[in-house]
Amino acid sequence: MKQTYLGPTGLVVSELCLGTMTFGGTADLDTSRAIVGRFRDAGGTFFDTADVYTGGRSEELLGEILGADRDDVVIATKAYGATGDGVNDRSASRRHLVRAVDASLTRLGTDWIDLYQLHRFDATTPLEETLSTLEDLVRAGKVLHVGVSNFLGWQLERAVRLQEMAGYDPFVSLQPQYSLIERKIELETLPAARANGMAVLAWSPLAAGFLTGKYARGEPPAEGRFARWVDDTSDQGWATLDAVRDIADAAGVQPATVAIAWLRARPDVVPIVGATRPDQLDATLAAADMTLEPAALTRLDEVSAPAQGYPYDFPPDSGRPGRDLP
Ligand SMILES: NC(=O)c1ccc[n+]([C@@H]2O[C@H](COP(=O)([O-])OP(=O)(O)OC[C@H]3O[C@@H](n4cnc5c(N)ncnc54)[C@H](OP(=O)(O)O)[C@@H]3O)[C@@H](O)[C@H]2O)c1
Numbered sequence: 538m539k540q541t542y543l544g545p546t547g548l549v550v551s552e553l554c555l556g557t558m559t560f561g562g563t564a565d566l567d568t569s570r571a572i573v574g575r576f577r578d579a580g581g582t583f584f585d586t587a588d589v590y591t592g593g594r595s596e597e598l599l600g601e602i603l604g605a606d607r608d609d610v611v612i613a614t615k616a617y618g619a620t621g622d623g624v625n626d627r628s629a630s631r632r633h634l635v636r637a638v639d640a641s642l643t644r645l646g647t648d649w650i651d652l653y654q655l656h657r658f659d660a661t662t663p664l665e666e667t668l669s670t671l672e673d674l675v676r677a678g679k680v681l682h683v684g685v686s687n688f689l690g691w692q693l694e695r696a697v698r699l700q701e702m703a704g705y706d707p708f709v710s711l712q713p714q715y716s717l718i719e720r721k722i723e724l725e726t727l728p729a730a731r732a733n734g735m736a737v738l739a740w741s742p743l744a745a746g747f748l749t750g751k752y753a754r755g756e757p758p759a760e761g762r763f764a765r766w767v768d769d770t771s772d773q774g775w776a777t778l779d780a781v782r783d784i785a786d787a788a789g790v791q792p793a794t795v796a797i798a799w800l801r802a803r804p805d806v807v808p809i810v811g812a813t814r815p816d817q818l819d820a821t822l823a824a825a826d827m828t829l830e831p832a833a834l835t836r837l838d839e840v841s842a843p844a845q846g847y848p849y850d851f852p853p854d855s856g857r858p859g860r861d862l863p
Contacts, residue, residue, distance in 0.1 A: 538580035538825045543611075544709040544736030544805065546682055548651060550583035550611045552801065553825055554738060556811040557586045561594025563813045566601070571815040573602045579822045583611045585712075585738065585809050587656060588641050589618035600646035607647055613738070614641050615686055615712075617656035629659035629667040638679050653680040654712055657687040664696055672705040684710035684735075690725035697733050708735060715739035715806070717777050717796055718747060718770070720843040731805070739800050742808035742821075747774070748796035749820065750782055777841040784833045790823060797824030799837050 541552045555576045560569040573584075584603075586595045596614060603610060616637040619627040627633060641650060653674065659667060674680040685693060685708050693711060700707045711730040713722045716739065730737055743749055747770065754775055778792070785792045800808045801824060810821040829837070 538822070540582070541807070543652070543682070543807075545707075545734040546709050548611060548682060550807065551581045552807060553581060553797070553822065554583040554585050554613070554807050554809040555581055556740065556809040557584060557595045557599050558590045558811060559595075559813050560586070560598040561591035566598055568814065569598050570602050572812050572818065573599075575815040575818045576822070577606070579818070579825070581822075582609065583613070583807070585613045585740075586645075587615035587618065587654075588620055588637055588644075589615075589656070593620070593640070593644050596641055596644035600644060604646075611651045612645060612647065613652035613654060613684070613710075614645070614650055615654040615656040616641065617659065628662055629655050629670075630662045631666050631670040634667070634670045634674070638674055642679060649678060650680050652682050652684050652710060654684040654686050654710070655688075658685075658689065658692045664699060668696065668699055668703065668705055672700075672703070675706050682706070682709045684708050684712065684738075686712035686740075687714075688726065690729035693726065693729045693733070693735075707733070710736040710738055712738040712740055712809070714741050715800065716742050716744045716748060717781065717799055717837060717841045718744035718774050720841060723843060724845065724849050735805075737803075737806045739806055739808045742800050742810060743793055743796055744774075745811075748778065748781060748792060749817075750778060750785075750792040773841070777837070780836050780840045784829070784836070788827070790827060791820035793820035794823045794827055795829070795833075795837075797821050798827040798829050799834070801825075801827075802829055802834060 539552045540549050542548065543550050564572060584599060586599050588596060616634055617627065617629055620637060620640065625632050638653065642648065655667070671683045675683065683706060685696065688711065697707050711726065713726055715722055715737065727737065781792045781795050785795045797808050797810065800806050810818065812818050
């Protein structure tokens with residue numbers, strides 16, 4: 538697996554990240570160990586978790602499994618979600634973040650977190666309070682870089698401008714849901730991230746398993762973490778899956794391989810692949826070696842394109858010359 542820089546930083550990560558949300562839940566310790574082993578054998582070095590995954594067990598298992606390998610890998614985790622019942626046991630407030638980071642460090646069994654992400658925007662805490670707290674965590678060496686997840690474009694832009702004015706270390710990554718099934722971030726959030734040179738870490742790159750092709754129209758799903766998505770999936774989603782299947786069949790690979798390869802073809806996108814069993818990684822890790830043909834990319838781009846609507850489709854001013862004047 539190739540390596541890449543995490544956005545504008547000097548931190549080198551594998552071009553696929555392993556999501557560990559299943560660890561301590563549908564994947565027990567032995568299964569989680571086997572998943573990590575499969576990922577490491579393929580050259581993977583980048584891991585994503587969160588303090589709220591499986592009530593903290595995901596971080597604990599990841600720390601235990603990595604053990605002495607900690608120095609060789611990059612760990613991203615997140616804070617914001619409820620870690621207790623108290624009113625201050627959640628949010629991006631100073632009070633919660635300073636406690637949350639120490640709890641994550643303990644569970645992970647490490648002295649530092651490579652990438653510390655806000656799990657979502659906090660509409661109740663002044664952004665200045667959150668940003669100065671994150672800066673303190675960076676200065677204390679507990680956190681090397683900071684990022685965000687599930688932000689809107691304006692939230693991201695405002696945060697980065699405030700960081701710039703204060704001279705703080707900027708957010709270096711955005712972690713949105715992003716796949717051939719969910720592309721709405723391309724309208725606003727993705728351009729904001731790109732304008733700020735941020736890495737894009739795509740969660741649920743298989744739409745939680747839908748893009749493996751294991752679900753069928755009109756058939757009740759027999760298994761799967763997000764089997765309920767089948768009921769919600771639109772005609773466009775099924776048409777997208779048909780295109781993915783066609784391209785996969787022609788190339789002699791699994792649909793999941795095509796779905797991840799499509800994301801990899803987009804600049805600065807690192808897919809966060811998930812698994813409940815180690816063998817599931819065979820299809821997703823194979824994407825590290827697949828380059829989609831231009832015709833396949835065009836077909837996938839077109840069939841899965843997000844609906845635009847106002848103001849994204851507001852026509853450009855046709856009475857005004859373009860920037861490239863003669
Ligand atoms: N920031 C956020 O808010 C947020 C939210 C969600 C996730 N995440 C991150 O993103 C990571 C990945 O999310 P995700 O698990 O939804 O990603 P995903 O790659 O879209 O889905 C992974 C799931 O699909 C199924 N699957 C994968 N490969 C398969 C195969 N070859 N055959 C059959 N089934 C297969 C498995 O679920 P089943 O076996 O249950 O079907 C597996 O757990 C998480 O671990 C977490 O780190 C972040």
